[in-house]
Amino acid sequence: MTTFLGMPATAPRGVGHLRGDEPFPRAAHTALADGQLRRNLRHATTTIRAKSGRVIAELPDWQELRSAGSAIKADVLSRLPELLERLEARVTERGGVVHWAADANEANAIVTELVRRTGAERVIKVKSMATQEIALNEALEAAGIQPVETDLAELIVQLGQDRPSHILVPAIHRNRSEIRDIFLRAMPGVDPGLTDDPPALAAAARRYLRETFLSTRVAISGANFGIAETGTLAVVESEGNGRMCLTLPETLITVMGIEKVVPAWTDLEVFLQLLPRASTGERMNPYTTMWTGVTPGDGPQNFHLVLLDNGRSAVLADRVGRQALHCIRCSACLNVCPVYERTGGHAYGSVYPGPIGAVLSPQLTGVEDNASLPFASSLCGACFDACPVKIDIPSILVHLRNQAPHPPAEKAVMRAAAYAMSRPRLYARAQRAAKLARIAGRRGRALPPPLSGWTAARDLPEVPRQTFRDWWAAR
Amino acid sequence: MSSKDVILGRVRAALRDTPTPEPVVRDYRRSFPAADLELLVDRLVDYRATVHRVAADAVAASVSGITGGTVVVPPGLPLGWRPPGALPDDGLAPDRIAAADAVLTAAAVAVAETGTIVLDASPDQGRRIITLLPDVHIVVLRPDQVVASVPEAVARLDPARPLTWISGPSATSDIELNRVEGVHGPRHLHVLLLER
Numbered sequence: 001m002t003t004f005l006g007m008p009a010t011a012p013r014g015v016g017h018l019r020g021d022e023p024f025p026r027a028a029h030t031a032l033a034d035g036q037l038r039r040n041l042r043h044a045t046t047t048i049r050a051k052s053g054r055v056i057a058e059l060p061d062w063q064e065l066r067s068a069g070s071a072i073k074a075d076v077l078s079r080l081p082e083l084l085e086r087l088e089a090r091v092t093e094r095g096g097v098v099h100w101a102a103d104a105n106e107a108n109a110i111v112t113e114l115v116r117r118t119g120a121e122r123v124i125k126v127k128s129m130a131t132q133e134i135a136l137n138e139a140l141e142a143a144g145i146q147p148v149e150t151d152l153a154e155l156i157v158q159l160g161q162d163r164p165s166h167i168l169v170p171a172i173h174r175n176r177s178e179i180r181d182i183f184l185r186a187m188p189g190v191d192p193g194l195t196d197d198p199p200a201l202a203a204a205a206r207r208y209l210r211e212t213f214l215s216t217r218v219a220i221s222g223a224n225f226g227i228a229e230t231g232t233l234a235v236v237e238s239e240g241n242g243r244m245c246l247t248l249p250e251t252l253i254t255v256m257g258i259e260k261v262v263p264a265w266t267d268l269e270v271f272l273q274l275l276p277r278a279s280t281g282e283r284m285n286p287y288t289t290m291w292t293g294v295t296p297g298d299g300p301q302n303f304h305l306v307l308l309d310n311g312r313s314a315v316l317a318d319r320v321g322r323q324a325l326h327c328i329r330c331s332a333c334l335n336v337c338p339v340y341e342r343t344g345g346h347a348y349g350s351v352y353p354g355p356i357g358a359v360l361s362p363q364l365t366g367v368e369d370n371a372s373l374p375f376a377s378s379l380c381g382a383c384f385d386a387c388p389v390k391i392d393i394p395s396i397l398v399h400l401r402n403q404a405p406h407p408p409a410e411k412a413v414m415r416a417a418a419y420a421m422s423r424p425r426l427y428a429r430a431q432r433a434a435k436l437a438r439i440a441g442r443r444g445r446a447l448p449p450p451l452s453g454w455t456a457a458r459d460l461p462e463v464p465r466q467t468f469r470d471w472w473a474a475r
Numbered sequence: 476m477s478s479k480d481v482i483l484g485r486v487r488a489a490l491r492d493t494p495t496p497e498p499v500v501r502d503y504r505r506s507f508p509a510a511d512l513e514l515l516v517d518r519l520v521d522y523r524a525t526v527h528r529v530a531a532d533a534v535a536a537s538v539s540g541i542t543g544g545t546v547v548v549p550p551g552l553p554l555g556w557r558p559p560g561a562l563p564d565d566g567l568a569p570d571r572i573a574a575a576d577a578v579l580t581a582a583a584v585a586v587a588e589t590g591t592i593v594l595d596a597s598p599d600q601g602r603r604i605i606t607l608l609p610d611v612h613i614v615v616l617r618p619d620q621v622v623a624s625v626p627e628a629v630a631r632l633d634p635a636r637p638l639t640w641i642s643g644p645s646a647t648s649d650i651e652l653n654r655v656e657g658v659h660g661p662r663h664l665h666v667l668l669l670e671r
Contacts (some may be wrong), residue, residue, distance in 0.1 A: 006488040046650040051652075064503035074496035081483045081490075088479075100479040110591065137544060153649035159500075169649050176650055198650040214569055230634040240645040240660025242606065247603045248569065258482065265634050268483065270503070272640075280648045284589035284625075287660060288640035289603075295637050297566075298602045313485035319492055342568035461574045 009103070010366040011311035016135045016310075017105040018365050020349015023372035027347040040175045041344050045335045051224045051281030052332065058283070059273065066333065068270045072391040073326035076261060081225035083228040084307060094293020096303040103310045104134035111136060111253055112143045114304055118251050120145070120218040126235060126245045127151035128222025129329055130255045130308055132164060132351040136220070147220070148212055150241035152205050158455045159186035160434050165345030165353060167331040168279055173344050202261065208356070209241070219245035219300070225271060225327070226305070229264045231303070232292045235287050236275060246289045252300035253316060259325040271328060278388035279330035284295040311364030320399040324360045326389040333383035333393060336348025348373060355383035359396040378402055413451065431467040477501025480555065507623035512668065515621055522643030523656050524664040531669050534615055535559075539540045541613060541665055544576025547605050551598020552581065556615060564605050572604060577611035578661075584628045585621045590643065592666065595626060595636040603637055612661040618671050
């Protein structure tokens with residue numbers, strides 16, 4: 001395969017977690033039949049919506065902050081090359097090493113080689129969407145390196161040999177008793193009398209990981225923000241596992257999507273107000289760590305930053321779709337989405353589920369590889385309202401639906417409809433003919449093949465007794 | 476050709492339509508009244524920190540009242556604040572820090588609106604590791620270090636220093652999205668707010 005300079009490229013096939021095994025409707029069918037999953041999701045999303053709503057209401061300038069956040073991100077995208085080079089220069093000046101990874105394969109190879117050079121056989125990881133996206137853990141394992149997820153929810157997923165189902169809370173599909181069962185089954189040295197009390201579960205994770213934090217020499221993280229002006233990176237977290245990974249090891253490797261750069265230090269005043277309130281529904285998350293290169297005598301003395309494209313340039317090339325790159329991974333759109341609340345994240349097939357996943361995943365992979373996702377929405381618009389950086393997800397969904405392949409029968413019907421609708425007399429005759437369906441039909445609320453696909457997920461509206469034209473004529 | 480050239484080439488090609496976004500309008504709140512210490516206390520307590528209002532000369536005694544165990548202190552902590560038997564960090568090994576009962580530091584800035592305390596690794600706050608491993612973190616805060624809002628805190632901080640923003644003790648929302656205090660970081664946060 002040849003890489004052409006200047007051709008935006010989608011994320012390669014055969015690596016990473018951006019493509020599902022089956023289309024959304026089939027995967028959703030399985031998820032919808034799981035009553036426990038639906039109860040867990042309803043409980044969790046209802047809780048977070050209420051919390052988030054309360055703390056957002058405390059800020060009189062929430063809408064102004066959203067607008068500023070959106071404008072800063074649009075500005076970033078419009079001058080991305082300049083900002084990335086500035087970030088690279090600042091990080092390098094402060095003793096860090098910057099690597100550029102065109103796709104998942106290259107990023108995995110860079111990180112694996114960096115770990116190998118340290119001689120470490122184990123790495124500790126801070127929760128990171130970028131490394132999930134590129135399947136870094138699988139690449140490290142193939143190289144004989146053990147990745148240990150240290151975020152509680154990621155640990156639950158890893159110990160349960162499960163897949164993440166939410167951006168913020170990857171184990172949102174599990175309730176407390178399921179989590180206890182996973183810990184009892186898979187956590188080495190766990191107390192067999194462990195209860196499902198959340199503080200007890202958190203304490204079990206603390207005990208299990210403490211020694212690992214103190215004895216592992218390499219950590220891998222993502223980044224929430226990379227500041228071009230200063231070379232500062234920021235990781236926003238809750239548990240302290242992030243601080244452990246960003247402070248204790250000798251070597252820190254950070255994998256960051258190229259869209260995560262922000263121009264100036266001052267811009268953090270916007271995002272640090274938007275992210276926690278939209279994400280966990282807190283005024284501020286418990287811990288945020290910011291570091292600039294290497295600080296002698298404090299924290300990791302070797303710092304590597306891997307800048308990842310993996311399809312982002314392809315997203316950027318789409319004038320309508322590029323705003324999906326504004327995303328700060330808060331997951332507010334998942335928590336308000338009526339579709340996500342019922343199907344959960346696994347049905348989307350990608351590490352990016354929910355409304356943002358339905359617009360981001362198909363763009364990162366090319367629409368043909370995730371063709372069902374732009375349809376995994378009712379277009380209700382709740383995601384747009386909830387988005388702290390004002391991504392117009394419904395408009396991108398509609399835009400991507402137009403790019404998705406459509407079946408020939410649907411195209412034929414639409415062409416026929418367009419023909420009839422642009423000829424008034426033909427249209428009137430067609431309407432009268434439709435009335436015959438009332439007499440002839442009695443098929444229920446479904447269309448016959450080849451149009452039955454359209455009514456598989458919705459009812460056909462009942463044909464009225466009288467057309468509007470007939471009523472008008474007889475009035 | 477390097478991957479950097481490939482990526483930047485792709486990005487430039489993707490921007491061929493030369494998007495010119497709207498200017499960034501910063502009409503969110505950027506000037507604030509003086510910080511409300513009562514609000515700070517309220518926010519800290521809401522996120523399960525314990526707040527003590529103490530006189531500047533009563534810090535050491537207050538610390539002794541919180542813990543009778545070993546207290547790690549950064550090298551530049553004011554001598555008068557140190558409780559008897561304090562363990563100064565002169566490059567302590569992680570095991571010794573982890574075995575201590577508590578750590579006592581100053582702070583750089585605090586945000587009333589969010590109940591946040593920021594450490595910037597100055598000599599009176601020390602290396603990041605010392606505030607991470609002990610189970611109890613005691614922070615001494617001067618009233619003039621408290622600002623009302625996040626924008627004011629960002630303006631006061633120096634990004635060249637390693638920064639740790641702390642809002643309450645370690646917590647997680649990973650089990651059914653309910654906040655549970657106490658995972659990997661210190662499970663107890665005490666704030667000694669000095670009197671004016």
